[in-house]
Amino acid sequence: xxxxxxxxxxxxxxxxxxxxxxxxxxxxxxxxxxxxxxxxxxxxxxxxxxxxxxxxxxxxxxxxxxxxxxxxxxxxxxxxxxxxxxxxxxxxxxxxxxxxxxxxxxxxxxxxxxxxxxxxxxxxxxxxxxxxxxxxxxxxxxxxxxxxxxxxxxxxxxxxxxxxxxxxxxxxxxxxxxxxxxxxxxxxxxxxxxxxxxxxxxxxxxxxxxxxxxxxxxxxxxxxxxxxxxxxxxxxxxxxxxx
Numbered sequence: 001x002x003x004x005x006x007x008x009x010x011x012x013x014x015x016x017x018x019x020x021x022x023x024x025x026x027x028x029x030x031x032x033x034x035x036x037x038x039x040x041x042x043x044x045x046x047x048x049x050x051x052x053x054x055x056x057x058x059x060x061x062x063x064x065x066x067x068x069x070x071x072x073x074x075x076x077x078x079x080x081x082x083x084x085x086x087x088x089x090x091x092x093x094x095x096x097x098x099x100x101x102x103x104x105x106x107x108x109x110x111x112x113x114x115x116x117x118x119x120x121x122x123x124x125x126x127x128x129x130x131x132x133x134x135x136x137x138x139x140x141x142x143x144x145x146x147x148x149x150x151x152x153x154x155x156x157x158x159x160x161x162x163x164x165x166x167x168x169x170x171x172x173x174x175x176x177x178x179x180x181x182x183x184x185x186x187x188x189x190x191x192x193x194x195x196x197x198x199x200x201x202x203x204x205x206x207x208x209x210x211x212x213x214x215x216x217x218x219x220x221x222x223x224x225x226x227x228x229x230x231x232x233x234x235x236x237x238x239x240x241x242x243x
Contacts, residue, residue, distance in 0.1 A: 033095060036176065040179075041158065065169075067132060070145060083145055087157075103134060105131060106162075107129075111128070112148060115203075147182065149204045154208065154209050154212035156181050158178075161175045190238075
């Protein structure tokens with residue numbers, strides 16, 4: 001997957017994917033919803049495809065279907081501390097219609113404020129992983145934290161799109177594997193103000209979005225489409241949105 005993406009290959013499966021819209025879904029105009037490019041899964045998916053001494057699969061654990069992913073579940077301990085984030089994603093069909101993909105599902109995972117991934121760096125914890133189904137408008141929500149920035153990567157989260165919750169839980173292949181970036185200015189402000197994010201600001205200085213190997217193959221407009229819109233909420237921390 002990594003070699004193919006570094007070669008600039010962008011694929012879609014039957015037009016079913018998270019899409020970045022040149023115009024909003026349902027809006028008038030000639031612009032269509034642009035397919036979100038495939039990105040590498042990364043080394044820490046916990047979706048049954050890797051792990052030592054045997055594959056790790058969080059999708060087989062009771063309780064993985066959940067909105068709030070900050071705490072561990074299924075008998076594991078620990079809670080991810082950091083700046084709260086209410087993240088809303090919308091799934092729409094790529095192309096001119098931008099039709100919402102009701103009932104499709106997203107499995108989302110990310111690192112914590114210190115840059116660690118549960119079940120790998122932290123084998124006794126499984127936080128910051130969860131599965132949600134889209135509503136009739138193709139929308140779904142996760143309560144998480146703003147991720148930290150670890151060495152060699154720009155701030156991001158990972159996701160897989162499935163045809164349904166059942167498809168994800170029963171081992172069906174995802175329709176799309178990709179990643180979303182977080183905006184530079186907001187991340188800098190968070191990292192500068194919150195000691196829980198450790199070396200995140202220094203790591204961000206070393207790896208800006210344009211140098212990140214996952215996003216560097218896109219032009220500026222493409223990277224903007226793959227970046228979560230982040231706004232500060234005085235009571236809830238931050239709110240994020242991506243289509």
